[in-house]
Amino acid sequence: MTDARRLTRRDWLRLGIAAGPISLATACGWDGGPGLAPKLKAFSRLNDWVGEKIFFSSSRLARQYPVSARTPDQRFPAYSITFNETGAYPAVPDLRSWTLNVGGLVRKTVQLSRADLEALPRLTYTVKHHCVEGWTAIGTWTGVPLSAIAAMADPTADARYLRLDSSDSGYYNGWDLASAMHPQTILAYAYNDRPLGMNHGAPVRLYSPIKLGYKLTKYVTKVTFTRERPGGYWEDRGYPWFGGV
Amino acid sequence: MAEPLARPLVRRYSAVVRLTHWLNAVFLVGMIASGLQIYDAYVHFGPRGTPLPLPNPLDGTPAPHWARLGGWLAGGLNWHFFLAWPFVITGLVYVSFLVLSGEWRSLVFRPRDLRPAVSMQLYYLRLRKEHPEQGKHNALQKAAYTFIVALGVISVLSGFAIYKPVQLGWLTTLFGGYELARYWHFVAVWLFAGFTLLHVLLVLLVDPASLRGMITGWYRGRFPSHD
Numbered sequence: 001m002t003d004a005r006r007l008t009r010r011d012w013l014r015l016g017i018a019a020g021p022i023s024l025a026t027a028c029g030w031d032g033g034p035g036l037a038p039k040l041k042a043f044s045r046l047n048d049w050v051g052e053k054i055f056f057s058s059s060r061l062a063r064q065y066p067v068s069a070r071t072p073d074q075r076f077p078a079y080s081i082t083f084n085e086t087g088a089y090p091a092v093p094d095l096r097s098w099t100l101n102v103g104g105l106v107r108k109t110v111q112l113s114r115a116d117l118e119a120l121p122r123l124t125y126t127v128k129h130h131c132v133e134g135w136t137a138i139g140t141w142t143g144v145p146l147s148a149i150a151a152m153a154d155p156t157a158d159a160r161y162l163r164l165d166s167s168d169s170g171y172y173n174g175w176d177l178a179s180a181m182h183p184q185t186i187l188a189y190a191y192n193d194r195p196l197g198m199n200h201g202a203p204v205r206l207y208s209p210i211k212l213g214y215k216l217t218k219y220v221t222k223v224t225f226t227r228e229r230p231g232g233y234w235e236d237r238g239y240p241w242f243g244g245v
Numbered sequence: 246m247a248e249p250l251a252r253p254l255v256r257r258y259s260a261v262v263r264l265t266h267w268l269n270a271v272f273l274v275g276m277i278a279s280g281l282q283i284y285d286a287y288v289h290f291g292p293r294g295t296p297l298p299l300p301n302p303l304d305g306t307p308a309p310h311w312a313r314l315g316g317w318l319a320g321g322l323n324w325h326f327f328l329a330w331p332f333v334i335t336g337l338v339y340v341s342f343l344v345l346s347g348e349w350r351s352l353v354f355r356p357r358d359l360r361p362a363v364s365m366q367l368y369y370l371r372l373r374k375e376h377p378e379q380g381k382h383n384a385l386q387k388a389a390y391t392f393i394v395a396l397g398v399i400s401v402l403s404g405f406a407i408y409k410p411v412q413l414g415w416l417t418t419l420f421g422g423y424e425l426a427r428y429w430h431f432v433a434v435w436l437f438a439g440f441t442l443l444h445v446l447l448v449l450l451v452d453p454a455s456l457r458g459m460i461t462g463w464y465r466g467r468f469p470s471h472d
Contacts, residue, residue, distance in 0.1 A: 031320035134284065136424060
């Protein structure tokens, strides 16, 4: 009897030791601290690899929806870093002088005005937007497939990634080549049949239904083909890099 | 009632079951806590503009701060997608062990357990005096342990459905689309929490000896038979 009781007490102690770290971890919304948080972020590269190499298919298309399924314009969330910092969207650029620059590991650097982009073969689809926060919204986007622009610039065999820069307070993104060349990845200049507004990233934003919203750079100014993996505004702050859905 | 000391001391839980049981407890807490942190980023269900009319005790409210793991959305995501690995691996080891060892027979609820489950329920409701005969686990326990494994499977599958709603579109459709899959993933949390509460309560009230059994493997309690 005493034996059993002593064991039980020791057992409770063991349980307590096991419960300790858990309650500590959950207390105060702990992020892992300066020791663990970077390790967790490093671990997420494994999930990036799984997302890119196992789940992703360059030919699988995201479902399209009827126009009637659209989320009302005013309910489709929009934000920008500039808006978060100043309460106003980035200034409207002068479309007469605005250009999109495509360069990096390419055989031919390309400069396109918004009129040039609108003259290229366009793609329009109504798709579901998945935000990392957990909400979804449906919208219609019109633009030029990024693969068509890549064909004009003719990237070299070294090019494995794309870096997209914007005019939005240092916002930028890195994409893997396969996702960027997906048939539904476009440089969009219209939302719900109207020219893109400043809230959605005018004059041109990246759009694709195969990535989370934070990968879809707004206010794009520059597309650079790179050998090294670029970071990203949110990715550098801890968000998963691949962000494919 | 037999004198406690007269009860035989028996080996009850194998090392694999004990290890996976306690690891699962740790990982489950971490999965739920980091999941609640992720939920904090959008505290509703359904698409923007047309919320789903589904019961949600946490609609418009984040989970309490102490219950969250990760500090902010990215921290929650990184914890969740890290812990998901050991959580799933532990579950696979546990289920594989049950299948390979034949232990599943004393745990899986089958149609023939239906009648014993009714008598067990009558006993608990005090409509029946005698404790029904049972093996390692009674029929209601089998129902509960089968349910919780099924819930684990559903929580993992619904997790994948909201992780890759385009690449795994068929799975997402199976759960009724992204918004509903996210909801079922969330409902699983409440069911896990309810199960755990009841599980701990019943262990302490009905068969406290099984707690020692789940830790050391040795059991000296009311239900020594091993079927």
